[in-house]
Amino acid sequence: MGSLKEITTTDDESGFMATQVNELMNWGRKNSLWPMPLGLSCCGIELMAMIGPKFDIARFGAEAARFSPRQCDVMIVAGTLTWKMAEAARTIYDQMPDPKWVIAMGVCSSSGGMYDSYAVVQGVDSILPVDIYVPGCPPRPDALIDAIMKLQRKIERENPLKRVLEGPTELDESGTGIFAKAPNMEVKTKRYGTYMGDSGMKDDHSTARAKEES
Amino acid sequence: MTASEHVLGLGWDDVSAVEERDGMPTLQVAPQRLRELLEILKRDLGFEVAILVTAVDHSPKAPRFELVQQFLSIQNNERLRLRCPLEGDNPSAPSCIDLWPGAAYMERECWDMFGIQFDGHKNLRRLLMPEAYGHHPLRKEFPHQGIEPDRLYREWERSRIERAAEREGQEGVNS
Numbered sequence: 001m002g003s004l005k006e007i008t009t010t011d012d013e014s015g016f017m018a019t020q021v022n023e024l025m026n027w028g029r030k031n032s033l034w035p036m037p038l039g040l041s042c043c044g045i046e047l048m049a050m051i052g053p054k055f056d057i058a059r060f061g062a063e064a065a066r067f068s069p070r071q072c073d074v075m076i077v078a079g080t081l082t083w084k085m086a087e088a089a090r091t092i093y094d095q096m097p098d099p100k101w102v103i104a105m106g107v108c109s110s111s112g113g114m115y116d117s118y119a120v121v122q123g124v125d126s127i128l129p130v131d132i133y134v135p136g137c138p139p140r141p142d143a144l145i146d147a148i149m150k151l152q153r154k155i156e157r158e159n160p161l162k163r164v165l166e167g168p169t170e171l172d173e174s175g176t177g178i179f180a181k182a183p184n185m186e187v188k189t190k191r192y193g194t195y196m197g198d199s200g201m202k203d204d205h206s207t208a209r210a211k212e213e214s
Numbered sequence: 215m216t217a218s219e220h221v222l223g224l225g226w227d228d229v230s231a232v233e234e235r236d237g238m239p240t241l242q243v244a245p246q247r248l249r250e251l252l253e254i255l256k257r258d259l260g261f262e263v264a265i266l267v268t269a270v271d272h273s274p275k276a277p278r279f280e281l282v283q284q285f286l287s288i289q290n291n292e293r294l295r296l297r298c299p300l301e302g303d304n305p306s307a308p309s310c311i312d313l314w315p316g317a318a319y320m321e322r323e324c325w326d327m328f329g330i331q332f333d334g335h336k337n338l339r340r341l342l343m344p345e346a347y348g349h350h351p352l353r354k355e356f357p358h359q360g361i362e363p364d365r366l367y368r369e370w371e372r373s374r375i376e377r378a379a380e381r382e383g384q385e386g387v388n389s
């Protein structure tokens with residue numbers, strides 16, 4: 001936490017900290033992401049490898065995969081989503097409590113991949129608001145860990161307090177009712193800007209680009 | 215005597231042998247004779263297993279569809295393939311699930327993918343596609359990206375939104 005300052009009282013050892021509510025909430029959220037493992041095909045194996053001891057996603061606080069959507073924060077769509085399964089995927093997403101994020105893992109869920117066919121959803125972003133796309137067929141577990149870290153940096157920039165104060169404003173077109181207007185809903189329109197680049201994420205590329213421009 | 219020789223020896227003029235490139239004995243049979251032939255295969259010739267029930271779409275040639283069935287006899291170490299041309303765009307064929315119950319799924323898949331009706335099948339529902347889909351994907355005229363593949367999903371989504379809006383309205387009245 002960048003803006004965290006420790007203020008110690010002089011007369012005893014017990015201290016307190018001053019921070020911002022947004023910072024504190026985001027810090028808590030980003031370090032306790034519970035994934036919803038929607039392992040639909042081959043990518044699910046790499047997802048399991050990521051959660052297992054060798055790659056150990058517990059280092060980033062995201063090892064508690066839960067099979068009940070009510071307990072999850074981040075839905076990892078790992079694999080080929082068919083139109084027949086799409087209703088189930090959307091239902092699971094709607095059942096997850098707010099705040100929630102979606103990672104599209106693998107080219108299948110990002111764009112349909114090699115399944116240019118009548119049975120496969122051509123990118124889960126046509127039914128879900130996706131935050132991070134992970135390329136690869138399948139992506140290595142480290143690529144997925146990178147996606148989790150990117151998501152953490154994205155969460156850092158959110159403004160949860162604003163939503164608490166202003167409340168849910170309108171019924172979102174997905175029909176999920178209260179809290180339907182997720183903060184990441186606008187991602188849908190900015191679909192190619194989310195993984196890197198213009199979303200304000202300070203990755204190596206954008207810093208290099210900024211240097212070139214100046 | 216092999217099974218195909220036995221069948222040909224019955225002297226039916228609507229059953230004939232076909233040369234196959236892969237060497238499996240193959241009989242071409244007319245649809246009205248198919249059921250009788252299947253019963254003989256099961257009862258007299260010891261074919262215990264139905265390996266495959268599928269079809270071929272020969273469009274635009276006529277007859278359009280060809281039903282292909284393969285059987286295995288474990289006791290005689292023998293295989294046999296039947297080919298049965300079916301007339302028309304929405305053909306039907308006799309079911310064989312009372313003889314080989316294991317063929318039930320294959321016939322359902324065949325109905326799903328080609329739209330071939332199986333008379334006598336108790337539960338001829340689609341196997342892979344949603345029940346209300348309305349197209350048969352392995353037919354020649356079906357484009358590989360499908361015809362409105364998201365139609366059923368969008369209908370479902372719309373009905374959810376309507377239900378949610380209704381719920382919202384009711385809650386407003388109660389509170």
Ligand code: SF4
Pocket residue numbers: 041042043044078079080105106107108109113136137138139
């Ligand atoms: S992206 Fe590749 S590995 Fe992942 S589900 Fe699709 S085909 Fe399988």
